[in-house]
Structures are given as C-alpha cells and as structure tokens.
Amino acid sequence: MTSRFSVSGLVKKYGDNVVVDDLDLPIEEGEFLVLLGPSGCGKTTTLRCLAGLETPQGGSISFKDELIFDAESGVNVPAHRRNIGMVFQSYALWPHMTVRKNIGYPLKVRKMKEALKDGSIEQAARMVDCEGLLDRYPSQLSGGQQQRVAVARGLVSRPDLVLFDEPLSNLDARLRDQVRSQIHQLHQQLGFTAVFVTHDQSEAFALGDRIAIMKAGKIEQYDEPEHVFETPVSEYVAAFIGMSNRIELLRGHDGWRTTKGDAVDLSRALVRGVPDRGTEAAARLRPDDLLLHASTAEAPAGNVVLHAELVDFEYGGRYYDVTVRSGEDTLLLRASAAEHGVTLKKSAPGDQIAVSFDPSALRVYPDQADAAIDTVSQTAKTAVAPVPAKLAS
Numbered sequence: 001m002t003s004r005f006s007v008s009g010l011v012k013k014y015g016d017n018v019v020v021d022d023l024d025l026p027i028e029e030g031e032f033l034v035l036l037g038p039s040g041c042g043k044t045t046t047l048r049c050l051a052g053l054e055t056p057q058g059g060s061i062s063f064k065d066e067l068i069f070d071a072e073s074g075v076n077v078p079a080h081r082r083n084i085g086m087v088f089q090s091y092a093l094w095p096h097m098t099v100r101k102n103i104g105y106p107l108k109v110r111k112m113k114e115a116l117k118d119g120s121i122e123q124a125a126r127m128v129d130c131e132g133l134l135d136r137y138p139s140q141l142s143g144g145q146q147q148r149v150a151v152a153r154g155l156v157s158r159p160d161l162v163l164f165d166e167p168l169s170n171l172d173a174r175l176r177d178q179v180r181s182q183i184h185q186l187h188q189q190l191g192f193t194a195v196f197v198t199h200d201q202s203e204a205f206a207l208g209d210r211i212a213i214m215k216a217g218k219i220e221q222y223d224e225p226e227h228v229f230e231t232p233v234s235e236y237v238a239a240f241i242g243m244s245n246r247i248e249l250l251r252g253h254d255g256w257r258t259t260k261g262d263a264v265d266l267s268r269a270l271v272r273g274v275p276d277r278g279t280e281a282a283a284r285l286r287p288d289d290l291l292l293h294a295s296t297a298e299a300p301a302g303n304v305v306l307h308a309e310l311v312d313f314e315y316g317g318r319y320y321d322v323t324v325r326s327g328e329d330t331l332l333l334r335a336s337a338a339e340h341g342v343t344l345k346k347s348a349p350g351d352q353i354a355v356s357f358d359p360s361a362l363r364v365y366p367d368q369a370d371a372a373i374d375t376v377s378q379t380a381k382t383a384v385a386p387v388p389a390k391l392a393s
C-alpha cells in the first residue's frame, strides 16, 4: 500500500551542518505518528520542512498524493497553501488577540470566510473545553488553557495534517497528562493525520500508532509501539525507550560474563548484531525487569544472578528506586516497598546484595562507544518508565 502522505529523501542543511539526512517517512492517512528523539536530532526542522517554513535542499514531500515539495523539479507549495495545523511547545498565541480571534486565525489566513461564521471556532473551542474562554486574552489564561486553545487553533481548519512540536513540554505534570489525554481523544474522534514530536518516551507510547525514533537526522527505527518496546533495533533505541540499565558483557572460554565475573546465559536473550566471535557486547535491561535480593541464594531459579553492592535507595511511596553497583555497571531498579521496605531501611550504602533478572528481558547489542547513547542513558536514568497501559495487559 502506498502512503497518502510521504516524505522521501528529505535533506536539510544549515551551512555544512546536515540536520535532516536523507529522511524517509511514509505516513498513513489518519495515523498518529510520533517522532521521538533527543534534543538536537532534527525533529523540529523536519516538522518545519513539512509545514513549508523551511526549504529543504533535497527530497520530496507529498500529501494526499499531491506533490507539495520536490527539490528536483522545484515544486514548493507555500506554507499558507498547505492545509496543515501546527501546535508549538511555546503555545505561540497572539497576545493582542482574543481566544476567538486566535482560534480563527488559520481560517482567516486561508480565507475560509464561511468557516469564520459557521460556528467552526465555537466548535473547536468546545472540543478542548474552552468555549467559556472565547472573549479572554491569552494573558488571562493558565498554561494548560493556553495550550488547549493552541490545539483548537491547530484543528479549526480541519487540516489534512496536524503537526505537534513538543506541545506538552511546558506544562506541569498533572496538566501534561490532561492535555495528552485530550489530544488522544480528539484524534480518536476526528481521525486527523498527525506528526507529534517529543523526546519523552511515555508520550510516544501513549499517543503513537507508530513511533519513528530519530538519531542525527535519520530514522533509526519506525514501528508500532509494541514492537519498538519489545524489539529495539539498536542500543540507541533501547536506551531511549527506557532500557536505562547497561550491562557490559565479556566473552571468555566458558561464555559471557559481566565485569564482576557473573555468568550471563544469552540463549534466551534477544541478541542483535553481535558478531559470532565478538568478545564484547552491551546488554540493555529495563529497571522494572531487575529484582532485588538480600543474597544470591534468594533469586528465582532460571534467573541470571549478579553480585552487587547497594549504592543508594530513594523512597517513592509504593516502591523504592534502588541504585546498585555490580563490577563496572551501575544499575537501577524499582523495588516494592511492601516487600523490601523493612530490609532497605536497615541497610546502608556498601552492603552486599544481589540482583537478578529473567534472561529473556535482555536486549544485547555490539559494544560501541557511541556518544549519543551516553547522552541518552543519562536522561533515561532519571525516568523509570512504567509499562504503558496498552502493553501491561
């Protein structure tokens, strides 16, 4: 099946800096596509190319089978003639215009005179629960209200494509969940096609029909959330979607071992791209998949067991976030407070403990010194992601 929307071979450079690097992105009609990647990987630039706010040096873009940009033949439909809605991180409402005028702005720019009068503005405001705010100015709204107005503005002209550039990043945690859920429901109701940019894996899993993980201007993996979650194609992707634990593996004459010397059987792990005779590999593991034990003897049969020492533990209500060290590896896990609270409170940093995991939870990749992965795992470390609801059942 050919996609109704497609981006192919897209190249955008600033001077010598190639920011979007021969990018292909087929998008199905009605699909909610999430572009996920760290800061600086080219997400915003890609959106701006789609919107017609940047002129790429190469490639082509078509919407509903109509070519709207083609570097070779010089086709370049101007931004205001592309039927695209945009929602920005900074809300970007006009401060001197009322909510009504802000929401109506895209209709005015596109000279949709009928829609300005037929109740489209009120309807868009109602969709985001802002119909009571139509005569206010943006300065009289909370951040969450401003972003909901921005969402209404992005949808009011019933665009072919709606682009979201990290629209939840400036909201506090509670509002972020609310607006996210509202965007999800609106997509279910209205069925617009969306490209949603974020660096937040939980947003990507919650919203995406498909997720494209971006690395340095290219797509590293493009797949359904469940596939990305279970089978990340590279260590970069694994680290970015919450497999923040990295265990270095060394192959000796009797199989793989950690730097601490514990044996790791990889026969049930997902191993990708590690050469047959390779002697080093990097295993990735979610904090949720790592169990804490007072001693190695307590680990369930069949689990890989690592000797470790306690580094730190932080109370989180129902759980503790526990940091341990095993050889060269620092690992994070989430331990149930009911099960481990009493023992942990009697423990001190440096205590010898054990951790274990089911070997099928491991994702193993070639050991590459890749700066991008290090940056990612730093950020991933701060977020122990819960299993998305969709996948938990």
Ligand SMILES: Nc1ncnc2c1ncn2[C@@H]1O[C@H](COP(=O)(O)OP(=O)(O)O)[C@@H](O)[C@H]1O
Residues within 6 Å of the ligand: 014, 019, 037, 038, 039, 040, 041, 042, 043, 044, 045, 046
């Ligand atoms: N107008 C511009 N001029 C020069 N460099 C730019 C411009 N816009 C973005 N860049 C560079 O392009 C790279 C990607 O930026 P961006 O697309 O904003 O990334 P992201 O949205 O993923 O954080 C960055 O290195 C940024 O500095």
Ligand SMILES: [Mg+2]
Residues within 6 Å of the ligand: 043, 044, 045
């Ligand atoms: Mg950006």
